[in-house]
Amino acid sequence: MFAAIHTREDRPGGLSYCLLRLAQEFSPLVEQTAADTVALAADGLERIHGLPQQIAAALARRAVERGLQASVAIAANLDTAVHAARGFAGVSVIPYGDEAKYLGSLPLTVLQPTPEMQETLERWGIRRFRELAALPELGLAERLGPEGLRLHKLARGAGGRPLVPVAEPLHFEEEAELEYPVELLEPLMFVLAQLLNGLRARLASHGLATNELRLRLKLENRGEHTRMLRFPVPMLDTKAFLKLLDLDLGAHPPPSPVVKVWLEAEPAKPRAAQTGLFIPLAPEPEKLELTLARLRGLVSEGNVGSPELLDTHRPGAFQLLARPLAPSPARPLARSLPLRAIRPPRTARVQMASGQPVHVQADGVRGHVVASAGPWRTSGDWWTIDPWARDEWDVALSDGALYRIYSAQGRWYVEGSYD
Amino acid sequence: MAAVALGRDFEFKMNRPEVCPTGLAEVDAMAGGLPQGCLTEVYGPASSGRTSLMLAALAQSTGRENVCALVDASDAFDPASAAAAGVHLERLLWVRCGGNAEHALKAADLLVQGGGFGMVVMDLADTPAVHARRISMTSWFRLRRAVEHTPTVLLVVEQQPLAKTCASLTLEMRRERAAWSGAPGAPSCARLLRGIRVHVDRRKPVPALAASFESCW
DSSP states (O other): OEEEEEEOOOOTTTHHHHHHHHHHTTOSOEEEEETTEEEEEOTTTHHHHOSHHHHHHHHHHHHHHTTOOEEEEEESSHHHHHHHHHHSSSEEEOOTTOHHHHHTTSBGGGGOOOHHHHHHHHHTTOOBHHHHHTSOHHHHHHHHHHHHHHHHHHHTTOOOOOOOOOOOOOOEEEEEEEEEEEOSHHHHHHHHHHHHHHHHHHHHHTTOEEEEEEEEEEETTSOEEEEEEEEEEEEOOHHHHHHHHHHHHHHSOOSSOEEEEEEEEEEEOOOOOOOOTTSOOOOOHHHHHHHHHHHHHHHOGGGEEEEEEOSSOSTTOEEEESSTTOOOOOOOOOOOOOEEEEEEEEEEEEEEETTEEEEEEETTEEEEEEEEEEEEEEEEOTTSSSOEEEEEEEEEETTSOEEEEEEETTEEEEEEEEO | OHHHHHHHHHHHHHHSOOEEOOSOHHHHHHHOSEETTSEEEEEOSTTSSHHHHHHHHHHHHHHTTOOEEEEETTSOOOHHHHHHTTOOGGGEEEEEOTTOHHHHHHHHHHHHHHOOOSEEEEEOTTSOHHHHTTSOHHHHHHHHHHHTTSSOEEEEEESSOOSGGGOSEEEEEEEEEEEEESOTTSOGGGOEEEEEEEEEEEEESSSOEEEEEEEOO
8 A cells, every 4th residue: 555645836955855754754665756755555554543544534634734735545556556645735635446447547758658649649639537538549659659558557557666765865864872981991891892793683674894903982071082093994892893993992991980881883795705815915904903002002003004105315204004005106126234223323432533433432332333335325305394414324333233324413323223 | 565665754744844945944944844734933033034044035935936924023023135135025014013922823824824825924033032932832823723734834034942842843043144345454444344154954844954054244
């Protein structure tokens, strides 16, 4: 059983929304047939409202309460209900089997035929449903084709089209109000595990995963603590989510006891990947995310990542990207002896003779210079507020190691050792 | 008899681990490459070519599109040198431990347990020997056990051998000489450090073998 609501009002912008909301008050399965018409599945409403007439009356009453002048129709099939709502004012209930009889008086414009089809039918003198329904099916098919047959079927009230429900935007949020303020992380994780299980079940039922979790905590001091976890690929692993939340809250604990928890998941299509024997080794994204979170917890946030060289000649200029596998531009190879950096460079005392270093002394580095090359003068960024300039030397010390030392602004530093 | 010999041969080949080349032809010819699923130790004093070998191995592994990880106990890794050695930095995860050897050990354990890395390198080369020796044998056994039966190469770079029986391959590095361009008596402004010649001794497994290579000659 289907119900249709149609209005001839002209309310710019909000009419279809109002009709949709009105229909959704009665049924979760609602079709937006046109801007001025909605249809809904009315099966099961008998148990709430009673007979079909009473269902139609309830719909009409609710429309009036919402300030809509709407016509309401109920029929056994969707198209009949829609046409009746469009054609008849007020409330109509079309009994099953009498569709052709009830719809017969309606004008053909209700069927919304194409202009050419309407012109043809008018030339034939066909202006009402009953006149079209009375035409022989075979002859109509020969002259008007499949579209003519479709209209003939609709005019007889024999349409069998299924309802196409409006897809509601999916919102995945779970919340829990705590009986008493929670101060420790462990009981909070217990609550979060329950919320995550709920979210996971709802996401799985829609065949979805999530690539972002948003946690909102209402605190006892009326403040709020929010955290957001973003994942490189959509995931649906409750244990991984829980561990990531645990690690994140461990690193950024709420400043006050928690009284209410909201957890929201951003839906995303799950990752589809095919594995193979000859695919290079790379950690699974879900496991890598967990490993990275654990590493960040161990050595702090800014110390884990994939290095990327900056586009500058300034020595030691690089940045750490959050995770590996981010594509970076290829650089030409310029082979040189690898350097082991000392960060920050160690201040040194260097004795010079005839313009060349003869003795170097710094924390952990001490010796006579056995061989040296330099100075190599480099400078850059002189057009900015942070210029740099230095004289570099490569030295072999009597302790057996090779070092790179440099002088800048009158001071000496050991930058690293060659290895 | 022939069948027995064939069986032995087959069994022997089955038990040999897959190896990952270091990218240094002389070392590969001598040691056969770095075994997967095993712990490899590379040790030697400063400027003995340990970092050259480490970067060459990382360049080989990342060049085959494997994702690798470097646990840098002393924050000594120089990305510019690595890029120059051919390491694909976008396929390298760098964990900076700020001089804390204990953190380095835990990080290496997490990475090996996490799985999926072509090579995990633990760089303890600048960690003072006093601190490095505090790492218990249990920790090394744990690492060896974790990496077993995985396709990951676990490479540890250090000043002195630490893992002892846990290592499947141990290489001792020593610098033979440094090469400077220009005449010996030339002023330093006319000279250039061209590279170092490195001597490698395979200490484990026996028999001991040796090789030499030039780093950036």
